[in-house]
Every structure is written in structure tokens, then in C-alpha cells.
Amino acid sequence: MISVPANQQQVSAAPSSPTLAVSGDGDRLVFAGALEILTLPEARSALKPWLKLGSARALDIGGLDSLDTPGALFLCGLRDKGAELTGVRAEHQALLDLICGLDLKPLPKVKFVPRWRQIVIQLGKGVHDARHEALDVITFLGRTASWTINALMHPACLRPASISRFVAETGINALPIIGLMAFMIAIVIGYQGVAQLRPYGGEDFTINLVAVSVLREMGVLITAIMVAGRSGSAFTAEIGVMQTRAEVDALKVMGIEPMQVLVVPRVIALVITLPLLTFFADIMGLIGGAVIAQFQLGVSPTQYLTRLPHVVDGSDLFVGLFKAPIFALFIAVVGCMHGLRVSGSAESVGRETTRAVVKSIFLVLVLDAFFSILFEKLGV
Amino acid sequence: MTARIQAPAEPILSVRGIVNRFGKQVVHDKLNLDIARGEIIGIAGGSGSGKSVLLKTLVGLHQPDAGEVRLNGKAVASIGAAEKAALIGMLFQQGALFSSLSVAQNIMLPMREHTALPDEEQERIAAMKLALAGLPADSGIKYPSALSGGMVKRAAFARALALDPKILFLDEPTSDLDPIAASGIDALIRQLNESLGITVVIVTHDLTTLLTLCGRIAVLVDRKITVDTADMLMQSDHPWIHDYFHGPRAAGVMQARKLSHGN
Numbered sequence: 001m002i003s004v005p006a007n008q009q010q011v012s013a014a015p016s017s018p019t020l021a022v023s024g025d026g027d028r029l030v031f032a033g034a035l036e037i038l039t040l041p042e043a044r045s046a047l048k049p050w051l052k053l054g055s056a057r058a059l060d061i062g063g064l065d066s067l068d069t070p071g072a073l074f075l076c077g078l079r080d081k082g083a084e085l086t087g088v089r090a091e092h093q094a095l096l097d098l099i100c101g102l103d104l105k106p107l108p109k110v111k112f113v114p115r116w117r118q119i120v121i122q123l124g125k126g127v128h129d130a131r132h133e134a135l136d137v138i139t140f141l142g143r144t145a146s147w148t149i150n151a152l153m154h155p156a157c158l159r160p161a162s163i164s165r166f167v168a169e170t171g172i173n174a175l176p177i178i179g180l181m182a183f184m185i186a187i188v189i190g191y192q193g194v195a196q197l198r199p200y201g202g203e204d205f206t207i208n209l210v211a212v213s214v215l216r217e218m219g220v221l222i223t224a225i226m227v228a229g230r231s232g233s234a235f236t237a238e239i240g241v242m243q244t245r246a247e248v249d250a251l252k253v254m255g256i257e258p259m260q261v262l263v264v265p266r267v268i269a270l271v272i273t274l275p276l277l278t279f280f281a282d283i284m285g286l287i288g289g290a291v292i293a294q295f296q297l298g299v300s301p302t303q304y305l306t307r308l309p310h311v312v313d314g315s316d317l318f319v320g321l322f323k324a325p326i327f328a329l330f331i332a333v334v335g336c337m338h339g340l341r342v343s344g345s346a347e348s349v350g351r352e353t354t355r356a357v358v359k360s361i362f363l364v365l366v367l368d369a370f371f372s373i374l375f376e377k378l379g380v
Numbered sequence: 381m382t383a384r385i386q387a388p389a390e391p392i393l394s395v396r397g398i399v400n401r402f403g404k405q406v407v408h409d410k411l412n413l414d415i416a417r418g419e420i421i422g423i424a425g426g427s428g429s430g431k432s433v434l435l436k437t438l439v440g441l442h443q444p445d446a447g448e449v450r451l452n453g454k455a456v457a458s459i460g461a462a463e464k465a466a467l468i469g470m471l472f473q474q475g476a477l478f479s480s481l482s483v484a485q486n487i488m489l490p491m492r493e494h495t496a497l498p499d500e501e502q503e504r505i506a507a508m509k510l511a512l513a514g515l516p517a518d519s520g521i522k523y524p525s526a527l528s529g530g531m532v533k534r535a536a537f538a539r540a541l542a543l544d545p546k547i548l549f550l551d552e553p554t555s556d557l558d559p560i561a562a563s564g565i566d567a568l569i570r571q572l573n574e575s576l577g578i579t580v581v582i583v584t585h586d587l588t589t590l591l592t593l594c595g596r597i598a599v600l601v602d603r604k605i606t607v608d609t610a611d612m613l614m615q616s617d618h619p620w621i622h623d624y625f626h627g628p629r630a631a632g633v634m635q636a637r638k639l640s641h642g643n
Contacts, residue, residue, distance in 0.1 A: 037495055037505070037543060038466075068544035069512065069576065070505045091577075098575045099508065105517035107484050107507050345525055347479055 018066065022046040032063030035071035043074060062087025072099040133359070140337040141329075144267055147259045151268075159265050166269030170231040171277060177230075181222050182281035186214050186288025194296045207293055207304065208311040214285030215316040221368060223281045224327040227274060228360040232335035235266050236356040239339025240349040248340065258340065267332040274328035275321050282320060315380050323371055327364050334360040390453060392417045392547055392579050393438065398447035400433050407433055409603040410447065415547075420573050420580040421607075422590040424624065425600030431583045432551065434600065438581065439468055439549055452546065462494045469545030469578075473552045475536040477524040483510070483535045484520035490542045506538075513538035514568060530561035537568065547579040548572070554586045562586065566593055587633045592640070599624070 018034035020042050029050060035043060050057065059078065061067075067075075072095045079085060079100065088096065113121070151157045193206035239262055242248050251258050286308070293299040299307070338356035342348050395413040399406070407430035415421055425431045436442035438449055440456040449456040452467055459467065477486050487506040491497060497505070507517050513534045519527070527535060533553060540548060553569065554562035566589055572578050584590060590597055591610050598607045601620045606613070614625045614634075624630065 037491070037497070040501065041496060069508060069541070070544070073505060073508045094575055098571075099512075102508060102511040104507055104511055107503050107520040108518050110521055345479060 020046075021063075024060070028058050028060070030060040030063060032065075034066040035061070035064050035074070036066060036068045037070040040070055040074060043071075047078075057082065058084045058086055060087045061085055061092065062089065064089075064092065067092050067095060069095070069099055072096050076100040136337065137334065137359075137363075141333050143259060144263055144333050144336070147257070147264050148267060151260065151264050157260060158268075159261065162261070162265040163269045163272075166266050167273050169234070170227060170270055171273035174227065174230055174273075174277060175280060178223055178226050178277055178281050179284040181226060182214070182219055182284040183288040183291075185218050185222055186210050186285040187292055189213055189218070190289055190292030190296065194292070203297060204299075206297065207289060207299070207307055210289035210292065211286060211308060211312045212316055214289065215282055215312055216319050217368070217372075219281040219285050220278045220320045220323050220327065221364070223274065223278045223324070224331065224364045225361055227270070227277065227328070228331045228335075228364060229357055231270065232331045232360045233353050233357045235332065235335030236339040236342075236353045237349060239336060240342035240352055243340060243342040244344060244346060244349060262340075263332075263336040266336055267329060270328040270332040271325045274331075275324040278321055278324040282317065319371075319375055319380060323368065326367060330363045330367065331360045334363065391415055392452055393581075394450045395438070396448050396450070398434075398437060398449070399445045400430065400437065400442070401445055406603055408437075408444070408600075408605075411605045413598060413605055413607060415579060415581060417546075417579055418573070418577050419595050420569065420582065420593055422594035422597045423581065423583045423600065424585070424590055424597055426620070429600040430603075431600055435549055435551055435581070435583050439470055440464070465490055465494050466543045467546050469540035469543070469548045471533070471536050471540045471548070471550045471553055473555065475524065475532040477532060477536055477539065479524050482521050482523055483515075483527070483538070486524070486535065487520075487539045487542050490539070494543065506542075509538040509541050510535075512541065512572075514564065529556050530558070530564070533557065533561075533565055534568070537565075541572070544576070545578065547581065550580065550582045550584075552584055552586075553582060554584065554589055562588070569593060587630050588636075591630070591633050591637055 018036050018039055020034055020039035021032040022029060022043070023032070024030040029047070031043070033039070059075075061075070072092075075085060075096060076099055085096075190206055190210045193209040194203050197203045197205055197209075239248070242262070248258050248262070251261065290301050290304045293304045294301060335356050338352040338359075342352050391414040393413075393415040395411055398408050398411040400408040411434070423431055423434060433442060437444050438451075438456070440449070440451075440459070443457070451459060477483070478489070481489065484503065484506045487509050488502045491502050491505065495502075506520060510517060510520055515531060515534050515538065519531060519535070524532060524535070537553075550569070554565050557565065569580055569582070569589075570593060573580050582589060582594060594610070596607055596609055597613055598605050599613065599621055601618065606616070606618070606621065608616075610625070613621055616622060616625075
């Protein structure tokens with residue numbers, strides 16, 4: 001055993017298994033060993049029958065060789081209930097004085113709200129938030145438009161270097177995955193088309209099905225959803241991390257407008273890339289259609305190519321490509337808006353990124369539905 | 381305070397021949413250090429001198445390239461999780477409070493993990509730790525994001541004390557705090573050391589903490605460590621140590637220290 005200066009706790013040789021010995025009878029108990037956080041349950045159960053006794057209760061703790069703060073708290077509780085502590089060592093007395101002298105209040109209880117009320121409250125909050133979110137998106141869209149037009153009118157404010165960097169990040173780096181997705185989707189549609197149309201002898205129309213759906217809808221939708229997940233989230237995270245490190249505030253203090261250097265280049269870059277990516281996705285989708293035609297219908301690639309102009313025309317391609325820059329605008333605006341909304345903590349970067357992705361994909365699908373109806377009415 | 385602390389037969393922490401290198405750069409070259417039970421020791425050094433790496437090595441978060449750290453007589457790498465939790469308390473520079481848990485839940489987490497106490501008992505203990513760290517009970521249900529810098533440090537203190545550690549490692553406990561809050565933290569460290577007998581290891585740039593609180597100071601300079609009392613270090617003829625303890629900032633602290641000693 002090591003000699004320890006007074007007022008210091010003893011450290012037992014085997015701290016992993018402290019033990020408490022309780023002895024004595026009647027209204028006099030003796031504690032020996034360790035009264036620590038690990039032996040508290042023993043102490044509590046040993047005292048249970050004893051606490052039921054009446055007055056004149058005494059507890060001898062002279063035999064304790066270690067006492068920690070939870071143990072002291074326990075003893076203070078006993079003392080408050082009228083027990084008398086005897087044989088207290090000097091070093092334990094100091095600890096007891098410290099702990100008993102603390103102004104202890106129980107932790108306040110968190111208010112419990114019944115489940116059904118929580119649901120109602122969340123529903124109300126959700127509606128309230130949705131209205132604000134819609135207003136925020138519209139406001140931010142307006143600000144972005146104003147800054148973009150300003151930048152286009154004063155080309156000195158355009159940042160070609162950062163625009164080209166974002167074009168590379170959001171466009172060129174996304175080519176393999178978007179090409180692969182478009183190809184796979186075309187094969188899936190083609191496969192299902194052949195299976196469903198064959199009983200009616202109309203399997204040849206599978207080519208029409210694949211070509212039209214890829215050009216009008218699937219190419220642009222797959223690309224937009226992929227870009228929202230890939231680049232929209234990156235925009236939020238990049239700007240959000242800058243926000244947590246006060247880099248955005250630093251820009252403002254230097255008299256540089258964050259909208260101009262952070263938002264406008266990203267928006268312009270995405271509006272440039274998304275139509276190009278969509279065109280690439282269309283080509284890959286049509287190649288997927290060619291593969292299905294060859295293996296399921298026995299139509300050779302040359303025949304497939306000569307059939308294509310008869311089943312689709314320029315308007316199908318135009319409908320798909322027309323939607324791309326609009327989707328791009330919304331994806332970039334939502335991504336940047338949520339990035340700038342990040343406040344302080346790192347966890348809010350994660351939260352805002354999730355929201356940005358969910359919201360931009362939602363907006364893409366809503367806009368797509370709107371365009372479907374519009375083009376149907378216009379007869380394009 | 382300035383009296384030289386006699387190292388007892390077995391120090392609570394002993395470091396033998398620690399070598400840390402990153403690539404070709406040697407940060408620590410065969411460091412030796414003994415920390416006695418119940419002392420407050422400061423670790424000082426310039427930026428990049430490897431204070432944080434040393435602290436991480438001491439608590440076993442970083443495996444040194446050579447040498448051994450023995451904590452309470454055992455190699456630090458061989459100490460089991462529960463035993464380590466009961467032995468070591470650590471205050472991280474930014475608090476490292478879990479942001480998804482309330483302050484009280486942060487304090488109860490190690491208890492929940494390593495003891496079998498019922499919930500209400502844990503809550504009582506958590507409330508006691510909060511009071512010990514000088515926080516009001518109603519801060520227990522707050523989340524770390526709602527706390528000021530000084531309260532974050534105090535809450536992190538309360539969590540570091542959750543299992544009554546024998547040795548407390550503090551990484552910059554007074555950085556980013558106003559002088560009032562910093563003095564409060566200094567007083568808290570002294571109180572914990574005096575009344576609970578906790579050994580305290582402080583890594584700090586704060587000269588006030590180093591000169592008024594620490595019995596001994598370990599100075600990391602030139603990949604080596606020099607351990608002595610503040611008064612002896614002031615007489616050192618090593619240029620860096622001399623500049624460190626004789627700069628204009630140190631002079632102000634020394635004057636205040638003399639005044640408080642006079643009283």
C-alpha cells in the first residue's frame with residue numbers, strides 16, 4: 001500500500017473490484033471497505049431494512065478506506081434523514097462538507113407531451129414551416145435572379161474561373177454515373193415493354209416506348225435527380241461549412257457579396273451543365289434501347305437508327321432539354337439557400353444538406369408534373 | 381505552493397522514453413515524466429511543440445513510436461475500458477459534449493455505460509456533479525448548443541468528473557474564456573484538487589493558470605521536456621524558457637502572483 005498524504009483519497013490496489021462490507025445490528029451499522037459509485041447498490045440494499053427502524057440510528061464509517069462523491073452524496077442523504085455518522089475520518093469529513101454544502105436541486109423534469117398532441121403540434125408546425133419554406137425559396141430565387149442578371153450585365157463581376165470549376169465538378173465528373181444510369185433505365189423500360197407488349201403482338205412498339213420516354217422524361221429526370229443528390233448536396237455542404245467557420249461573414253466584412261461569389265457561379269454552372277448532361281443521358285438511353293432492340297427484338301443497330309427518326313422527332317428532344325435548365329436553376333438555388341442557412345454547429349450542416357436534397361428532388365418532380373400537363377395542353 | 385513536491389514511491393502516471401515522430405519529423409525524443417498523486421502539473425510549450433500529441437499519448441489515444449506510459453502502475457494500453465473510465469477524466473478543448481444529448485444526459489452517459497445505478501440515482505448524482513462544477517440545476521436539461529463558452533467548459537468538467545476519476549487531463553481549460561470565467565475555472569480546478577484529491581494535468585498557454593495553479597510545470601522545448609517549479613524555471617538559462625517566463629505577459633502575472641502571496 002502506498003502512503004498517501006492526508007486529504008487525499010486512497011486508491012485501492014485493485015480498483016476494478018471495490019467491495020463494501022456492512023456489519024452491525026439493531027440501530028448501529030458499520031461500513032467498511034469502499035463506498036463508491038460501484039458499491040452504492042449494495043449499500044442501498046443493506047440499508048433498506050435499517051431505514052424502516054425508528055430513531056437513534058447511527059452509522060460508523062470509520063472503516064471506509066475509500067469514499068467518492070456519489071458515496072458522499074448518499075451519506076449526506078442519510079444524514080438529512082436523521083442518521084448520525086460516527087467515526088468520520090478527516091479526509092472524508094472534508095469531502096462530506098463539500099458535497100453536503102452544495103446547493104442541490106433536482107434536475108427539472110422535461111415536460112411530457114402526450115403522443116397524440118405531439119402529432120397535432122408537428123402537423124401544425126409542418127404546415128407553418130411549409131408556407132415559410134415556399135416563401136423563402138421564392139425570395140431566394142428572386143435574389144439569385146437579380147444578382148445573376150447583374151453579373152451578366154457587368155461581365156467583370158462574372159467569375160469564369162469558379163464557373164468553369166463548378167462545370168467540371170458537376171458536369172464532367174458526373175458523366176460516368178449518369179451515363180450508366182440512363183443506359184440501365186432504358187434497358188429496364190425496354191425489357192418491361194417487350195414483356196407487356198408481346199401478347200398483343202406489338203413488341204416492335206417497344207422502340208417507340210423507350211425512345212419517347214427517355215427523350216421526354218427519363219433522361220432529364222434521372223439526370224436532375226442524380227445532380228440534386230450529387231451536386232445540390234455538395235453546394236449545401238460547401239457553403240454550410242464556410243458558414244460554420246464564419247467564412248461567409250468574412251466575405252461580407254470585406255465588402256464582397258456572398259450571393260455574387262458563392263451563389264451566382266454555382267447557379268450559372270449548373271444551368272450550363274444540366275442540359276449537356278441531359279443530352280448525354282438521352283444518347284446513352286437510346287444506346288440502351290438499341291441493346292434491347294438487338295437482343296429482345298432482333299432489330300439490328302442500323303435498322304434501329306433508321307427507325308428512330310420515324311418514332312421520335314425534334315419536339316421530343318426539345319421537351320426534355322427545355323426542362324433541364326429550369327430544374328438546374330431550382331437545384332442550385334435550393335442547395336445554395338440551405339447552405340447559407342446553416343447556423344453554427346456542424347450538425348446543422350448535415351440537417352440542411354438532407355433538407356436541400358429532399359426539397360430539390362421534390363421540386364424537380366413537381367415541376368416535371370407541371371410541364372407534362374403544360375405540354376399536353378399545348379400539344380407539343 | 382512553490383514548495384517542491386516530493387515524488388512519492390509510486391507516481392500515478394509515469395512516462396518512460398516516449399518517442400513520437402510524424403514522417404521524418406521527431407516531435408518527442410525519449411521523454412521521461414513522473415506525475416505524483418494529488419499534484420497539479422502544467423504542460424507548456426510553443427505551438428507545434430507537441431503538447432496535444434503528448435496529452436493524447438498520456439491518455440492512450442495515441443500509440444507512441446517507442447516508450448511506455450504507465451498509469452496507476454499499469455501500461456496504459458492494457459487498461460480495460462471500465463477501469464480506464466473510472467481512472468481518467470478528460471476535458472477536451474472544445475468541450476466535446478455530445479450535441480444530441482442534454483447536459484445531464486452527457487454526464488449520465490458514462491454512469492449508464494459502466495454502472496448499474498437506477499435512473500433517479502444517476503440523476504441525483506448528475507445534479508451533484510453540475511453543482512460541483514458550479515452550474516445551476518436547470519442547465520441540466522439544456523442542450524450544449526444553448527450554452528455559453530464558459531458553461532460548456534463547466535459542463536464538460538462535470539462530465540469529466542462523472543465517475544470520480546483519479547486523474548484529470550485538461551486541454552486548454554481556460555482558452556476562449558473571459559477573465560472572470562477563466563478565474564472561475566482556475567478556482568474550480570483548485571477546489572477539485574484540494575477536496576477530492578484529484579491529480580490534475582493541464583495543457584495550457586494561459587500563464588496565469590500555469591504560474592498560480594500548477595505546482596510544477598513541464599516545458600516541452602526542443603523535443604525534450606524540462607520539469608520544474610515555476611520559480612526554478614524562471615532561472616533557467618535556456619533561451620526559449622527564459623523568453624517564455626520573462627516576456628511582458630509573464631511579468632504582469634508574476635507581479636500579481638507576488639501581490640497575492642504577500643496578502
